[in-house]
Amino acid sequence: MSKDPIITARDVNVFYGDKQALNGISLDVPRHKVTSLIGPSGCGKSTFLRSINRMNDLVDICRVEGDIKIEGKNIYDKDVDVVALRAHVGMVFQKPNPFPKSIFENVIYGPKIHGLIKSKSDAEEIVEKSLRRAGLWKEVADRLQEPGTSLSGGQQQRLCIARAIAVQPSIILMDEPASALDPIATAVIEELIDELRAKYTIIIVTHSMQQAARVSQRTAFFHMGDLVEAGPTKELFTTPKDERTQNYISGRIG
Amino acid sequence: MTKLFTSAEAHLKARHRSEWRFRWLGRLAILFSLGFLAIMLVSITLLGKGALSRAEIALTVDLTEASTLEDVNAKKTLRNALFATFPEVTSRGEKRALLKLLSPDSGYELARQIEANPALLGQSPTLWFTASDDIDQYTKGAVDITQPENRRQLKDTTLGWVQALESRGALRSVFNTAFFTSGDSREPELAGIFSALVGSILSLTVCFALSFPLGIMAALYLEEFSKKSRWSDFIEVNINNLAAVPSIVFGLLGMAVFLNTFGLPRSSPLVGGMVLALMTLPTIIIASRAALRSVPPSIREAALGMGATGVQTTFHHVLPLALPGMLTGAIVGMARALGETAPLIMIGMVAFIVDVPNGFTDAATSLPVQIFLWADSPERGFLEKTSAAILVLLGLLIVMNLVAIVLRKKFERRF
Numbered sequence: 001m002s003k004d005p006i007i008t009a010r011d012v013n014v015f016y017g018d019k020q021a022l023n024g025i026s027l028d029v030p031r032h033k034v035t036s037l038i039g040p041s042g043c044g045k046s047t048f049l050r051s052i053n054r055m056n057d058l059v060d061i062c063r064v065e066g067d068i069k070i071e072g073k074n075i076y077d078k079d080v081d082v083v084a085l086r087a088h089v090g091m092v093f094q095k096p097n098p099f100p101k102s103i104f105e106n107v108i109y110g111p112k113i114h115g116l117i118k119s120k121s122d123a124e125e126i127v128e129k130s131l132r133r134a135g136l137w138k139e140v141a142d143r144l145q146e147p148g149t150s151l152s153g154g155q156q157q158r159l160c161i162a163r164a165i166a167v168q169p170s171i172i173l174m175d176e177p178a179s180a181l182d183p184i185a186t187a188v189i190e191e192l193i194d195e196l197r198a199k200y201t202i203i204i205v206t207h208s209m210q211q212a213a214r215v216s217q218r219t220a221f222f223h224m225g226d227l228v229e230a231g232p233t234k235e236l237f238t239t240p241k242d243e244r245t246q247n248y249i250s251g252r253i254g
Numbered sequence: 255m256t257k258l259f260t261s262a263e264a265h266l267k268a269r270h271r272s273e274w275r276f277r278w279l280g281r282l283a284i285l286f287s288l289g290f291l292a293i294m295l296v297s298i299t300l301l302g303k304g305a306l307s308r309a310e311i312a313l314t315v316d317l318t319e320a321s322t323l324e325d326v327n328a329k330k331t332l333r334n335a336l337f338a339t340f341p342e343v344t345s346r347g348e349k350r351a352l353l354k355l356l357s358p359d360s361g362y363e364l365a366r367q368i369e370a371n372p373a374l375l376g377q378s379p380t381l382w383f384t385a386s387d388d389i390d391q392y393t394k395g396a397v398d399i400t401q402p403e404n405r406r407q408l409k410d411t412t413l414g415w416v417q418a419l420e421s422r423g424a425l426r427s428v429f430n431t432a433f434f435t436s437g438d439s440r441e442p443e444l445a446g447i448f449s450a451l452v453g454s455i456l457s458l459t460v461c462f463a464l465s466f467p468l469g470i471m472a473a474l475y476l477e478e479f480s481k482k483s484r485w486s487d488f489i490e491v492n493i494n495n496l497a498a499v500p501s502i503v504f505g506l507l508g509m510a511v512f513l514n515t516f517g518l519p520r521s522s523p524l525v526g527g528m529v530l531a532l533m534t535l536p537t538i539i540i541a542s543r544a545a546l547r548s549v550p551p552s553i554r555e556a557a558l559g560m561g562a563t564g565v566q567t568t569f570h571h572v573l574p575l576a577l578p579g580m581l582t583g584a585i586v587g588m589a590r591a592l593g594e595t596a597p598l599i600m601i602g603m604v605a606f607i608v609d610v611p612n613g614f615t616d617a618a619t620s621l622p623v624q625i626f627l628w629a630d631s632p633e634r635g636f637l638e639k640t641s642a643a644i645l646v647l648l649g650l651l652i653v654m655n656l657v658a659i660v661l662r663k664k665f666e667r668r669f
Binding site for chain 1: 481482550552553554555556557558559560561562563566570571575
C-alpha cells in the first residue's frame, strides 16, 4: 500500500436490502493521483465510489458497514456532517447534469451554499478561477449568463467539473465522466483530469480500460462485489496477479 | 429482383388501410366533440344574450310640486304618470294591471335619477324606467302572441298598452348593466350576477390560499423527504381515494366540522373556500407529486453532490422545475372548485342573497349555485339569466386557464 493515503477503506460491505453489493473492500487511495476503478457492469465500482461521499445515503435500502477514512476520519461516524463531507469530496456524474440556470450560477451555487463568498468580486473571482481550471473559461467567458444547458455535452461536463472544484474539495469522484461524450470531448476531459491531479485527488470509475490506462496512476479492479486487485496502473495492465484481472483486461470477461 | 419490396403486398395494403382508418376515426372523434362544444356554446350564447339588454318605458313624471327629493312620493308620482299616459284606463282591475308595466324597483329609479340631476325638481321631465319582465320578454320576441290569451302571461290589454307605447317611441331596449352590478332578485329584470361572482372569487381565494401551499408542502414531503414505508403507502392510497370522493361528502364534512363543531359563519365564503380546499387538496397533491417526479433525478444528485442539504436541493432546484406543473394541477383543481355546487349547498351557500358580500364571513352564494337557483325559477326572464351566468362562469374558467398558461410559460425552464 502507498504511503500517506488520503482515503483508506477497510472491510467495506455495502448492502442493498438483503443483497450484498460489496464484500469487504479494503483500498488505499493515494493523494494527488488518479485512481481508476474498473470492472464489468454491476461489479460494485460505482457503489464503492458513491460510498466515499455518502451518496448511497439517498438510497433508502442501502446500508454500509466498515470504515472509510478520509484524512484519518471515518466518514460514517455519527458526528460527520454529510453536507461538509460532500463539500470536501466533490462528484462528477456520468451524464452531464448542469443546473438549468446560467453558467455563472452553476459554478457559484456550491460556494454560495457553503458561505464561501463574501462579495460580488469574490463570486466573479471564484467563477473565473474554477472555469479556468476546468479549461472552459476561454469558451464561455463572454456568455456566463447563458444557460448551462445550452453548452455542448463535453462543455457541460467540464462545467460540472468547474462546479465541483468551485467549493475547493480535496477529492473529486468521477462516475464514468466521459461515457456520454464523443472521442474528442473525451480526450479534452482526460487531459483535464491529468491537469487536475496536481491539486486534487481523483477517483474515476470507467468502463474503458484504455481510459484507465491513459489517465490513472493506480487502478483497482472490481469483480462481483470483490476488489480483486489494486496496484499501479502499469503493473495491473501488464502483469496482473489474479486470473480474473487477466481475463478482464484481455477481454474474456466483462 | 422484382419480388423485392412486394412480397407482402396484400398484407401491407391492409396495414396501411388500418392506419388510414384509425387516423380518420381520431379526426372524426375530435370533430364530433368540437361540434358538440360549438352547439353548446352557440345555444347558450343565443339564450343568454337576452340578459344583456332590458326594456325601458318612457314616462312623463310630474315633479312640479316638489322642491326637494323628500317631497317626491315616487310610487304615487309614477302611478299618476302611468294613468296620465293611458287616460282611457279607469277600472280598478285594469289600473292594477297597468301598474304592472313597470318593474317594482322603478320608484327607486326615479329617486336615483332625481338625486343624480336635482334640476329635474319643479319640472315635468320625460324619464326612462325599467319595464317589468313580461314586457322585457315581449320586446325580445320571447312571447308568442299568436297563442290564445289564457296560455300566456302577457294579457291582451297589457299587450295593447305596450304596442301603444312602442308606436309612440316610449319603449326602448338598453344595455343591462344591472346584470353585472347587482345581486340576486326575485324579479328577473333586476337580478344580477355580481354578488355570486364576488362570492365565487372570495371562496376561490380562500380555497387557493389553503390548498395550494398545503398541497405543495404535502407533495414535497411525500416525494422528496419521506422514506418509503407502509405508512407512506397507506397515505398515498388514501390521497388517491380522496380525489375520487363525491364532492357532496366534503360538503357534509364541512357542515359537521366547520359549522357545527367550530361554529364558523354559515353560508360564508370562508367556509365555502375551506370545503372547496378539502376537495381540491388531493388533486393538487397528486398533480404536484407527478410534477416532482418528472424532475430528472440527476438534478437532485447534482445538488446533493455539491453538499446542498435536502431542503436546499428541493427549494433551489427541484421546486422551481416542478412549479409549472404544480400550477397547472392547482388551476385544474381550482377550475373544478369553481364549478362545484353540491358541497356549497350543504354549508348553506344556497341561500337567496341579494347583498354583495363585503368580506369572507358575509353570507354569500357562488356562481354555480346562482345558476342552479335561477334554473329552478319559473319566470321566463330567468332562463336568459341562467345562460348568461353560465357564460360568465365559462369566461372565468377561460381566464383562469389563460393565467395558468401564462404562468407556466413564464416559469418553464428546459432541462
